Amino acid sequence: MSIDIKLAFTRADFTLDLDISLSSTSVTAVFGRSGSGKTTLLRCIAGLERGHGEVTVNGEAWQSTTEFLPVHQRALGYVFQQGNLFPHLSVGANLLYGFKRIPEQQRTIPLDEAITLLGLDGLLNRMPHQLSGGQQQRVAIARALLSSPRLLLLDEPLSNLDDESKNEILTYIEQLNRNLSLPIIYVSHSASEVTRLADDIVLLEEGRVVASGVINALLTNPELPLAYRDDASAVLSGTVTAIDSQFDLSTVDVGGSGKKIFIARSNIKIGYTIRIQIYARDVSLALVRPEQSSIQNILPGSIVSINDTDEAAQVLIKLNIGGQHSEQDSELRPKQHPEQHCLARITRRAATTLNLQPGTDVFLQIKTIAVIENYH
Amino acid sequence: MPANWLSPADLSALWLSVKLATVTVIALLSIAIPLAWWLARTRWRLRPALESVIAMPLILPPTVLGFYLLLFLGPTGWGGQFMIAIGEQPLAFSFAGLVIGSMIYSLPFAVQPLQATFQAIDKNVIEAAATLRAKSLDRFFSIILPLSRRGLLTAAVLTFAHTLGEFGVLLMIGGNMPGRTQVASIAIYSHVEAMDYPAAHALSITMLVLSFVLLLLVFMFNRRFKIVALTG
Numbered sequence: 001m002s003i004d005i006k007l008a009f010t011r012a013d014f015t016l017d018l019d020i021s022l023s024s025t026s027v028t029a030v031f032g033r034s035g036s037g038k039t040t041l042l043r044c045i046a047g048l049e050r051g052h053g054e055v056t057v058n059g060e061a062w063q064s065t066t067e068f069l070p071v072h073q074r075a076l077g078y079v080f081q082q083g084n085l086f087p088h089l090s091v092g093a094n095l096l097y098g099f100k101r102i103p104e105q106q107r108t109i110p111l112d113e114a115i116t117l118l119g120l121d122g123l124l125n126r127m128p129h130q131l132s133g134g135q136q137q138r139v140a141i142a143r144a145l146l147s148s149p150r151l152l153l154l155d156e157p158l159s160n161l162d163d164e165s166k167n168e169i170l171t172y173i174e175q176l177n178r179n180l181s182l183p184i185i186y187v188s189h190s191a192s193e194v195t196r197l198a199d200d201i202v203l204l205e206e207g208r209v210v211a212s213g214v215i216n217a218l219l220t221n222p223e224l225p226l227a228y229r230d231d232a233s234a235v236l237s238g239t240v241t242a243i244d245s246q247f248d249l250s251t252v253d254v255g256g257s258g259k260k261i262f263i264a265r266s267n268i269k270i271g272y273t274i275r276i277q278i279y280a281r282d283v284s285l286a287l288v289r290p291e292q293s294s295i296q297n298i299l300p301g302s303i304v305s306i307n308d309t310d311e312a313a314q315v316l317i318k319l320n321i322g323g324q325h326s327e328q329d330s331e332l333r334p335k336q337h338p339e340q341h342c343l344a345r346i347t348r349r350a351a352t353t354l355n356l357q358p359g360t361d362v363f364l365q366i367k368t369i370a371v372i373e374n375y376h
Numbered sequence: 377m378p379a380n381w382l383s384p385a386d387l388s389a390l391w392l393s394v395k396l397a398t399v400t401v402i403a404l405l406s407i408a409i410p411l412a413w414w415l416a417r418t419r420w421r422l423r424p425a426l427e428s429v430i431a432m433p434l435i436l437p438p439t440v441l442g443f444y445l446l447l448f449l450g451p452t453g454w455g456g457q458f459m460i461a462i463g464e465q466p467l468a469f470s471f472a473g474l475v476i477g478s479m480i481y482s483l484p485f486a487v488q489p490l491q492a493t494f495q496a497i498d499k500n501v502i503e504a505a506a507t508l509r510a511k512s513l514d515r516f517f518s519i520i521l522p523l524s525r526r527g528l529l530t531a532a533v534l535t536f537a538h539t540l541g542e543f544g545v546l547l548m549i550g551g552n553m554p555g556r557t558q559v560a561s562i563a564i565y566s567h568v569e570a571m572d573y574p575a576a577h578a579l580s581i582t583m584l585v586l587s588f589v590l591l592l593l594v595f596m597f598n599r600r601f602k603i604v605a606l607t608g
Contacts, residue, residue: 048503048506048507071506072506072509072510072514073509076507077507078504082500084498084500084501084503084504085501086501086505086519087501088519088522097505097508097510101508101514140504147509
């Protein structure tokens with residue numbers, strides 16, 4: 001099953017023109033600058049704007065060449081930049097608005113569950129103007145969920161919130177996709193939100209898709225601008241294989257590499273899948289394994305490509321973790337994870353001195369690894 | 377205070393005024409709500425022209441309006457001819473004629489505050505309702521009308537009060553037939569013409585108190601009520 005979108009939309013000096021197919025189980029982030037057409041794309045999917053083309057969600061045609069389902073007939077949840085709560089209704093009545101318009105046997109989430117999931121217990125009798133921005137967005141998300149959507153569309157739901165509320169709501173959104181197995185399309189111009197939430201990315205520029213695919217494939221693609229950002233990073237997933245209580249470190253098998261890394265994280269258990277982020281600026285390279293170093297995460301790998309950056313002194317290196325030629329055959333490589341790539345940003349002088357080339361086997365010294373999410 | 381404070385004829389004139397105002401409010405709102413909603417949303421090129429027509433009663437002398445209505449509704453006018461064609465009496469000099477005249481005369485007092493309220497409603501909130509499965513009529517009754525409470529109240533109060541005070545239009549199309557088309561404002565005028573000042577006074581003070589009580593109730597129920605939305 002998938003979400004297939006083929007749209008052409010023109011207004012004044014702006015054109016949206018794309019043809020993409022999204023996974024119906026993932027969180028897909030639509031990422032791009034303001035004005036790139038992210039919101040327009042979302043509005044076209046919802047039917048709030050009418051472009052030419054086709055929108056098919058899990059086999060159901062929301063828009064085809066002959067048909068255009070009106071918004072209220074599409075099984076979607078839409079969370080706007082501002083909550084857009086109904087100002088004349090209490091929180092409870094806002095939640096019930098969509099809920100009571102869905103026939104009982106078609107409801108996918110009970111009222112209580114949505115209230116608990118988004119922590120709205122104490123707020124039900126309040127009026128929208130009595131809520132903080134973060135609370136309003138939580139109500140808006142719960143309200144959207146209660147209309148039993150088969151696709152959740154989030155249009156920069158955090159852009160007007162302070163950091164603390166952002167963090168809180170991100171946690172709620174992470175739970176949604178996992179607990180309700182609901183596909184989510186998340187529009188954002190914030191790289192940190194995207195790296196935290198997204199399984200897949202659609203990169204939009206001036207109304208066109210520049211690239212789309214699994215998050216790490218895009219983040220580490222030297223053809224794309226994402227890899228050249230100051231906060232360029234790789235987002236990998238791994239399984240917790242051991243917990244060392246003596247040093248308060250956990251061991252994680254990074255994807256299919258068979259390679260172990262240490263993370264400082266206490267609230268996890270063996271078997272958890274976690275999502276880690278490795279910034280390009282935190283990775284340095286060595287030709288032989290450094291034996292006496294304070295850096296504990298040293299992984300074998302090989303160079304995939306070397307590219308110049310905007311800064312003449314630095315180059316961007318794409319690496320394949322655990323992909324050393326000498327070891328490749330001896331390792332049993334589990335198949336459940338795709339190849340694990342990451343980036344390193346080093347000086348051009350170092351690259352020249354070490355005679356680094358595509359294919360060179362190296363050791364990655366990773367100074368910091370951020371755990372950005374726990375999957376339980 | 378004289379024993380015959382209000383004569384039976386005065387009472388019936390007063391009753392006719394209140395009845396006319398009530399019927400006019402109901403009939404006019406049922407037309408003005410959809411009209412104002414359409415005006416608030418349309419991008420029609422000729423909208424200013426239509427808005428001007430609706431605002432005409434604000435500046436037109438009531439007698440001019442009444443005179444043309446009389447011609448239109450009378451036996452020789454199109455309206456009158458139509459009524460005769462369907463086997464009815466022409467509407468001039470009837471209660472129905474008074475209602476039509478009052479509706480036209482108060483049209484801007486209902487449409488303009490409603491249009492201003494509708495225009496002020498956040499379009500995003502209506503879109504949110506659509507994404508929550510509400511059909512357009514459902515959205516109108518569950519979101520738009522409740523959010524327009526104050527505009528509705530303003531429109532209703534203005535129409536009611538304006539109809540109570542109406543004179544020129546009604547005199548033209550209704551005449552001055554006690555019990556049938558003689559409303560309070562016309563009855564007062566008749567008393568003054570007949571130099572019956574005590575009777576004119578009695579009816580006038582009743583109208584004054586009635587209007588005050590009406591406004592008082594509105595202000596008590598809605599503390600932020602203001603009659604300001606006239607220029608849209």
